[in-house]
Amino acid sequence: MNESPEPSPTASRDSAIEHERIVAEQADRHAVTLESVLAILRSTRLDDRAARALAVETAAAALVDLRTSTDQQRSALLEPVTGAFARLRTDLRPLVRHGDLDVQFVEPPATGRALPGEVAHEARAIVRSAVLALLDRGTPHRVRIQWDCDGLNLLVGIRDDGAGTLTAHDDSLGPIVERVSALNGSFDVASTPGWGSELSVVLPLDPPPRPDFLDEAVDLSPRESEVLSLVVAGSRNRAIAERLGISENTAKFHVSNLLRKAGVSTRAELAALGTARGQ
Numbered sequence: 001m002n003e004s005p006e007p008s009p010t011a012s013r014d015s016a017i018e019h020e021r022i023v024a025e026q027a028d029r030h031a032v033t034l035e036s037v038l039a040i041l042r043s044t045r046l047d048d049r050a051a052r053a054l055a056v057e058t059a060a061a062a063l064v065d066l067r068t069s070t071d072q073q074r075s076a077l078l079e080p081v082t083g084a085f086a087r088l089r090t091d092l093r094p095l096v097r098h099g100d101l102d103v104q105f106v107e108p109p110a111t112g113r114a115l116p117g118e119v120a121h122e123a124r125a126i127v128r129s130a131v132l133a134l135l136d137r138g139t140p141h142r143v144r145i146q147w148d149c150d151g152l153n154l155l156v157g158i159r160d161d162g163a164g165t166l167t168a169h170d171d172s173l174g175p176i177v178e179r180v181s182a183l184n185g186s187f188d189v190a191s192t193p194g195w196g197s198e199l200s201v202v203l204p205l206d207p208p209p210r211p212d213f214l215d216e217a218v219d220l221s222p223r224e225s226e227v228l229s230l231v232v233a234g235s236r237n238r239a240i241a242e243r244l245g246i247s248e249n250t251a252k253f254h255v256s257n258l259l260r261k262a263g264v265s266t267r268a269e270l271a272a273l274g275t276a277r278g279q
Helices: 009-042 048-076 081-098 117-136 171-182 222-232 237-244 248-262 267-276
Strands: 102-106 142-149 153-160 186-192 196-204
Touching (some): 048 267, 117 171, 171 186, 171 248, 222 237, 222 248, 222 267, 237 248, 248 267
Antiparallel strands (some): 142 153, 153 196, 186 196
């Protein structure tokens, strides 16, 4: 199997310069957005309802713009798998330095295919969320984190020696399920009481193109439209379940489907797109 060539030092430097330029432009745009929202909320010419509506519209438009520019930036960047893994080790360093947790890192093969920026970013976020979830469910002494590539997928494994009571339906794993679903990946949890839990994640290295959620071609069921309206209003899963007379797990299912259809990984992005869509 032919491996993707690693970027040259010159290409990497040019990519880094372009990345810094894009980040600076984003910072300027979003500073203007925040100033605009503050001006709207402080205005004495608008009543509370009008000010809130205008502020939400301004913030939603900025979030959509952020999503678009971020998608373009991530899709244009590739990270060597070993470099992405090294950044993960840096992210988790405070847990090792300031806690009693022994984290074992199993390096991916140096010859593995370079990761699209979006996959590398989401993989690190997934591992961070998983380690925190394992810590919340018990007192593990050791956590083993392994990345591997099979040419088509990034394979992520996280295992601890904790209580072994974690399940795939645990609330703390909700953000992971949403992120994995957004990339058309798969997620599994295996736990043995008294022996620990193991989380397995498979992320395609060629993530699906994000659909334009504002396009009317994206069909929503009547129930999904109701759930989307409540997400836009800021309701969490429990409040959605109570409002619609459904179980909390069913509410989670609908939210996960909406995230997948929208091609986003967070509720904030979903709320922004739902607002812009006119829900």
